[in-house]
Each structure stands twice: as structure tokens, then as C-alpha cells.
Amino acid sequence: MVVMKMKFPFQKRVKLAQGLWLLSWCATVAGATTFTLGCLLKTELRRRAEVMDNTDIHIVPNTLMIVGLASLGINYFASKICQDALDAGRFPRWKNFLKPYFAVSCFFTVLMLLAVIMSYAMKGSLESSLKVGLRNGIRFYKDTDTPGRCFQKQNIDRLQMEFQCCGNNDFRDWFEVQWISNRYLDFNSKEVKDIIKSNVDGRYLVDGVPFSCCNPSSPRPCIQYQLTNNSAHYNYDYQTEELNIYLRGCREALVNYYMGLMNTIGAGVLSIFLLQGSVLVSLRFLQTAMEAVAGKENTEIETEGYLLEKGVKETVMEYVDPVLKFLLLKNQVQEGTSVETGPATA
């Protein structure tokens, strides 16, 4: 039972070939665009690589880049095929090529769709990666003299200023770590000794934040230290103060940023997926319509084009059978030998 049979008179075949040629060149440009979008996303993710714990999210831009390159090849061949399609002498040489070509093209087109789905599905993974990365960044903020961690302070400061955020969940994360290095603490001073004695680990914890948390939109000069102490500053109320420092956490800010980026890219890739799908469908129709013409003297007859010769299930089995046979053949041989040895032993 044929899937989606359509009649193609000669004129319609010519129009199909011409339209497909144009469409395949559009799809080539779209493939290059996909590759570029993948590169863009990868660059943006790498820029903030220091505050990410793992690189699981990189699978999205990697897939986009692979699909972009593959679609360049697919569409190049599509344009070549439809150029030769109307020439009865040149079309037969593509015969053996077309079956694997369609298999590979369908695979990469489905991969494109998968990339878009993954970009939504991996939000949780990105968030946990950022959570761990930012926690480490805040913990090692003071270690500007430790090799390997000496740039954490600069990274976190620039991150907080650029994304207008403070801390991991919010600014209170800074109250729980010692972010001032011991090199700049006067251990003879009573104040420092009191604070160090006040907690179990002997850490210098303050209810203050680094300067990079300061919000320039605040009408008053930034209050960084003694944030929870209303009497330490004139005309200041800790509970109602909103503009002094950034209230948003950096994890939320970064997740929103990357999700926004991936949503925009996802919308573009979805439309490219539709374009690529239409190229493949049109090529299939053209192939089947031209195959019916082969061998006939009058090339201007009306032919039928279809998507699949048999039903969907049978076609899938047709493609999968060779693969299964290759695997099953081995098993059959093994079964045969074991059967032979069975009666022999018995």
C-alpha cells in the first residue's frame, strides 16, 4: 500500500525539479546558519566555563554544528540530483546512491529536532552545573594567591557586574563563606578575634558583600558591610532596602540568559528543520516520478510519485532487515554449530 501517491505530468515534474533546486540552495544557506548558531552557542557557553561544573550542556551546540555541516552536504547532493533529474541519460547513475542518501538525510534531520528538544530538556542539568560552579567560585573568591584559583575573584566580580546579580541563590550566600583573604586581616585586632571565635571553623564571616554586588541604580552610595545592622548606617532599613545591591542570584540570571539564547536558537532551528524536511520530501517525489519514466521512449508522459512504496512499517523493516540479518546471521551460524554439536554429544 503506497504512501501519499500523487500524479506528476511532465510540466509538473519540471516545476518540481526547478523548485527543488532553489529550495535546496536555500536549505544549504540554512545549514550554514545552523552551524553558525551552534558555534555562537558554544562560544557563549565557553565564556562562562569557569562557573560551570560539567560540560554536559555542550552536547546541544555540538549537535547543532554536526547537523549544520551534514546538511550542507545533504543539500549539495540534493541540488545535484535535481539538476540531473530531468536528463534521462544522467539520472540513472544516482540510482544506487539514493537509498543510503535518504537514510542518512533522515537521520540528520531527526537529529536536528533532537537538538531542539535537548536544549529544553537539559535546563535542569545546566542549573545544577551552575549551582556547583558558582558555589566553588564564591568559596575560592579569597584565594587570589593560590595557583589555579587566582582568577576566581576577577571572574566572579565581572560576572556579578555584567549579569547584575549577587551570590548563588541571593546575596546571603556571601555571609556564609569567608571571602576576605587572611593576608588582609589584622589578627591582633579585637574585632577580628571576636568574629573568628564566634564560629566553629574559625572563619572570618561578615554580613557584607563584595563591591561587585553594588547596584548603580541606587540613589545612595553603596552599602557593602554590616548589611543586617540597621543602626550601622543612617536612614537605612535592611528589610525594605531594595536598590542597594542586586537582589537576583547569579544562578538564576545565568540560567535565564542561556535559556533565552537557546529558545531563540531553537525557534530558528525548528524552521530550518521544516525546510530540510520539505527538501527531502520533494526529492523523494521527484525520484519516484522520474524512475517511472526510465526506459520509456516518450519522456513526457504522466507518471506517479509517492513517498513510500510500501507502508511505513514494511519500509522500516526493509531498512532495518539488512542490519538485523548482519547481526542475526552470526547468531544463526552459532545456533547451527551448537545444534550440530548437540546431537553429536548426545
Added chain:
Amino acid sequence: MALLKMKFNQQRRVRLAQGLWLLSWLALTCGAFVFCLGVYLKTELLRRDEVMDNGEIHVVPNILIMVGLASIGTNWIASRVCQDSLDTSRFPRWKVLLLAWFVVAALVCCLLLTVVVLSYALQGRLEESLKVGLRNGIRFYKDTDVPGRCFQKETIDHLQMEFRCCGNNNFKDWFEVQWVSNRYLDFTSQEVKDRIRSNVDNRYLLDGVPFSCCNPASPRPCLQYHLTDSRAHYNYEYQSEELNLYSRGCRQALTDYYMGLMNSTGPGVLSVILIQMSVLLSMRYLQTAVEGAMALEDPEGESEGYLLEKGVKETYQDVRAKVLNVVKFGQVDPAEEASGAAEGEKTTDTSTEKAATPPPAS
């Protein structure tokens, strides 16, 4: 004696027309590039408008925008003329326009050259403008409750963070103004009272800077206040501390930025001038060669192309005589109106006088 005479047979004329057509489309793209450059420069200058006192520097992007548009127009006309040049029936209609075209094209080249010169010459004016603008910005930093100045704080903070600079000349500019608003000062506190009494104008001056002067590259948490007091902070030496705050002044930073922008566009504009000049010269050769060919009996024969019909000196004298004629004609007419119709004889006398004078001159 014609200037830079060259012989053009039909083949060469065709090649010249085709080459000029391509060149004029290239010059059109360059004109569009110059226009975009002008728009970009103007946008960048407008972004920092609040810290500039006057808009004199805007003459550079304004001229670039005008010249870009004019160049797009002239090069488009040049391409149309090339297309018609080899068709003897269509070329004559461009004859009248070509003189005006040459004047406009020469003007475009001159203006582009002026822009390059101005972009270097106006550096001093830009610096002056920034000096005054930044001084005002720093003075009104605290006035976040005064309408019209309430965004100065945010503007200066964002500027200092983005350009990595502090103050006007350097961070010490913040020591000379009160940048903490009175709304946030506790006037009952002894410290505040001391500071206010310590200077004539009763301003709350301190040796501290806003948070936007802090340098993220510093290994220690930022020290904003009591900067000149080495004992106020542990392990701190005022004289030798380099990384704590940005050491550059914002005026220097902004001037460097804008000068860098205008210098990097310099070579591009110079190459656009060269392309435009070559379009101008090629058009002149094409015009004279085609006109010479049309005057021959055999239109496909060899003709001469030149830049100027006579030498430079004679052409200049010719042009001067023509201009003076027009000017003198203009002088006669108001005299006619003033004297009225009754003085018609006098004007005829003057006109006969005029007729008498040219012969001795020639």
C-alpha cells in the same frame, strides 16, 4: 594643449565604459560604507552625550553621513551615464548634467579629506568638552533627588565600570567634591560634624571613592574609604597600592576610545577618497572620448580623451572670465531696477561700453 591626452579606439572606449561601470558600483558600496560609518560614530557619541559639554565633535559624523549619501547618489548617476555612454542616441541627454556631476564629485572628495583632517584637529575640543562634562557629572553625582540630574550617579557609575576609569583626571577628583548626599548623613554624629567644619563651604569631603572605581583585578577586597590613611587598613600602603582602584582618569579613557575609533576609520576613508577620484577621472576620459567619437564621421573610429581641453592655466583663465561675466551681468541688473525704465538709455550706454571693453582684453 590638452592635459593628459590619450587615444581611445572603439574597443578601448567599450572597456573604459565597462570598467567605469564596475568601479562606480564599487564606489557606491564605499559610499554606503561611509554613511554607515557616520551613523555608527554618531551613535557612539550620542551614547555618552551626558558627559559631553558641547556637540562640536558631532561635525565629523554629520559630514560623513552627508558625504555618504551624496556619494551614493553621484556613483549611481555615474553608472547610468556609463550604461548610456556607448549609445550615441542616449548619451547627449547627460551632457548638461555632467558639469554639475563633476562639481559634486569633486566636492565629495574634498569633504572626505576635510573629515580626515577634522577628526585629528578636533581632539583638543573633544577633550575640553569631556573635561567640563565629567566635572559636572562628578559634582552632581549626589543629586539623585534633583529632577534633571537624578541619573548622573547611574551614568557616572556605568561609565567608570565600562571604561575602567575613575574620576576626571584620576581618582583624587572624588576627594574634592561631596559625592555623598546629605540625606544619608547623620548630622548628629561627631565624625560628620568634624568633616563639615573642616572646610570653608561646609561640604562633607572624604578621602574615599564610589564603588564603581573598584578594580576587579585587585587581589584584595576593594578599599573605598580612608584611602590616604595607610594605618586605616591592614597591610595597606597608599603610595604603592596600584591595583585597588582604576588608575586612569575617565577623560583620558574616553578621549582614547573616541580617537581610536576615528583613527581606525581613517585608512578606510582615505581609500574611499582614492576610489572616488579614480571614478571622477575615468568619467572625464569617457565623456571626452565619447564626445570626440560622436563628432567624427565614423562613430566607431579613434578619438582622443583628455582631462582638460586646454592647459591648466588657460582653463583657469577661461573659467575666471566666465564667472566674472556672470558676476558683472548680475551687477548690471540691480542698477537697471534702481534707475527704472526712464534710465533705459543709460543702461544701453553701459551695455555698449561693456561690448567695447572685451575686444581690448581679448
